Amino acid sequence: MGLKVTFIDPRGTAIEAEAEAGDNLLKIGQAAGLPLEGTCEGQMACSTCHVIVAPEWFDRLDEPSEEEEDMLDFAAGARRTSRLSCQIDLTEALDGLTVSVPAESNDARRM
């Protein structure tokens, strides 16, 4: 069964993406053309995959690990519901998930 994920891009435009259970949120966002660099490819060594989860969805995700929390401290524009998208694997329970890609994302191409 396909899942839908909505990304809000830095300009505020909603982009709907199709996904399957088990897909990684970072990969889906990249495939949908969002500016998610994901420099370290999921090693929790960057924070360029930072997204802000819609508050109504945040508590439905698994808790972030301590390493992820530490890395989020370095993420530009981090908020209470920030997560590293590379650490989120989609499940059927996450059908409809909405996340924003912050304008301040550390896109290496702009630095």
Ligand code: FES
């Ligand atoms: Fe580097 Fe997610 S891709 S922390």
